[in-house]
Amino acid sequence: MAKAEHLNPTGSYKDRIAAATMAAALTAGRRGWIGTSSGNGGAAMAAHGQRAGLPGFICVPSDAPVEKLASIRPYGVEMVAMSTMGPVVMAELGRIAEQENLQLTITTHVHNPEGMHGAQGIGTELAAIGGITHVYVPVGGGGLLVATAAGLRSGGSDAIVVACQPAGCAPVARHLAGELPEPIVSRCDTDVSGLQLPEPPDGPAAAEAVRASGGWGTTMSDEMVWQAQDLLATSEGIFVEPAAAVSLAAVAEDVRTGRLGPDDRPCVVLSGNGLKDLRRFTKPASPAEITTIADLAGRVSDYLAIAQRKGTL
Ligand SMILES: Cc1ncc(COP(=O)(O)O)c(C=O)c1O
Numbered sequence: 360m361a362k363a364e365h366l367n368p369t370g371s372y373k374d375r376i377a378a379a380t381m382a383a384a385l386t387a388g389r390r391g392w393i394g395t396s397s398g399n400g401g402a403a404m405a406a407h408g409q410r411a412g413l414p415g416f417i418c419v420p421s422d423a424p425v426e427k428l429a430s431i432r433p434y435g436v437e438m439v440a441m442s443t444m445g446p447v448v449m450a451e452l453g454r455i456a457e458q459e460n461l462q463l464t465i466t467t468h469v470h471n472p473e474g475m476h477g478a479q480g481i482g483t484e485l486a487a488i489g490g491i492t493h494v495y496v497p498v499g500g501g502g503l504l505v506a507t508a509a510g511l512r513s514g515g516s517d518a519i520v521v522a523c524q525p526a527g528c529a530p531v532a533r534h535l536a537g538e539l540p541e542p543i544v545s546r547c548d549t550d551v552s553g554l555q556l557p558e559p560p561d562g563p564a565a566a567e568a569v570r571a572s573g574g575w576g577t578t579m580s581d582e583m584v585w586q587a588q589d590l591l592a593t594s595e596g597i598f599v600e601p602a603a604a605v606s607l608a609a610v611a612e613d614v615r616t617g618r619l620g621p622d623d624r625p626c627v628v629l630s631g632n633g634l635k636d637l638r639r640f641t642k643p644a645s646p647a648e649i650t651t652i653a654d655l656a657g658r659v660s661d662y663l664a665i666a667q668r669k670g671t672l
Contacts, residue, residue: 360491360626362481365599369402369430370632372478372503376466377403379477381411384462391415393456394464394471395444397499397553398427399631404464405434413462418452420444424552424636446558467502467560475506482510485626491518493574493625495606498522498531499554501542501565503630508568518626520572522565523609525549525581531562532576535569542566550581552636553602575618577609584608585639591629598633606630 364372377400384392391414394404401417408415415436419428423440431438441448449465456463468475485491485507494511496504508520524532527549534542542562547555559565569575581601588604591597606627613619650658666672 360488360624361597362485362626362628363597364481365597365603365629365632367403369399369406370635371399371403372481372628372630373400373403373466374407375477375480376400376471376474376502377407377464377477380404380462380464380471380474381407381413383473384408384413385411387462388460389413389462390460392462392464393452393459394418394466395441395448395452396431396464396466397444397555398423398431399553399635400464400466401431401436401438402427402434405431405436408436408464409434415464416461417464418444418448420555424638426637427552427635430635445556446560449560465560467500468505468564469560475502478503478506479510479513481628482507482512482516483514484510485518486511486514486516489516490624491516491626492623493519493521493619495521495523495577495609495625495627497554497602497605497628497630498524498565498576499556499559499602501531501559501561503628504531504565505561505568507628508572511572518572520569520574521609521613522569522574522576523605524576524578525551525554525584525605526578527551527581528555528557529576529578530557530559531565531569532578534562534566535576550638551584551601551605553600553631554605577612577618579605579608579612583612587611588633588639592633597629599629600631600633600636601639603628603630 367374393416395418421440528547530542587608
């Protein structure tokens with residue numbers, strides 16, 4: 360089973376957080392908002408912020424996927440690219456927010472608890488479906504997992520919560536496995552955008568929520584993430600970004616290691632849309648081979664012949 364959060368208005372579960380954040384900002388009489396984002400949170404805050412009539416200022420990593428940054432631009436908020444991100448930048452934004460009466464929109468419980476409340480709906484909606492034994496959640500800063508777990512509990516579900524992280528940046532999963540005293544690593548070595556946080560602000564709370572559910576952390580190589588992304592697209596017609604495919608890759612890994620059995624009913628949280636990160640699918644020159652009208656019929660019949668040989672037709 361899958362929770363299709365990639366179908367939210369700006370393409371990720373962050374819309375839920377942005378709606379709650381802007382409601383809180385209006386209630387508190389803020390004159391605008393400020394935050395960091397790897398891209399999804401920025402687009403969501405920008406859209407919901409403009410709807411609320413609140414101007415926004417967003418700090419993004421300079422190496423974020425171009426699609427993520429481009430999808431923030433239409434809303435006309437101020438965007439600056441930072442050479443480094445992390446706790447120091449977040450603390451400085453907190454200070455500025457306080458001084459300037461701005462809403463701090465960082466999507467973690469540590470910085471924005473009222474906004475994160477919006478993501479609990481993922482858990483309560485899954486609890487209402489019933490019968491789900493495990494919920495597989497991608498983990499970057501840890502806030503999505505904490506909110507999902509809280510929603511599951513408040514909806515009466517006792518599903519096991521699994522923290523899914525790429526092995527190249529897995530502070531929470533490795534801490535849960537007893538490898539690290541704290542959910543902190545010195546650097547990240549993964550290409551999965553959105554999950555590159557060596558010091559996840561909600562890491563300790565995420566680890567606690569996993570433990571309370573009887574869950575664990577599962578890690579996988581980036582290559583396994585790409586395979587899961589491809590599998591979902593080619594078998595179900597569902598295109599998610601790598602950060603979301605991490606949850607399916609974790610299910611595959613847990614089936615392989617026997618942690619999941621045939622009687623289990625796992626659900627993966629598909630947190631973001633594939634259109635947010637097309638780096639694996641765009642070539643610099645041209646997205647598809649150029650063909651003339653004269654060649655077209657021949658190309659189609661070649662394709663059909665190959666498909667028939669492969670048994671896909
Ligand atoms: C698509 C997607 N999935 C998962 C996550 C991880 O959420 P969190 O940082 O709350 O752990 C993010 C974070 O940006 C994301 O953009």
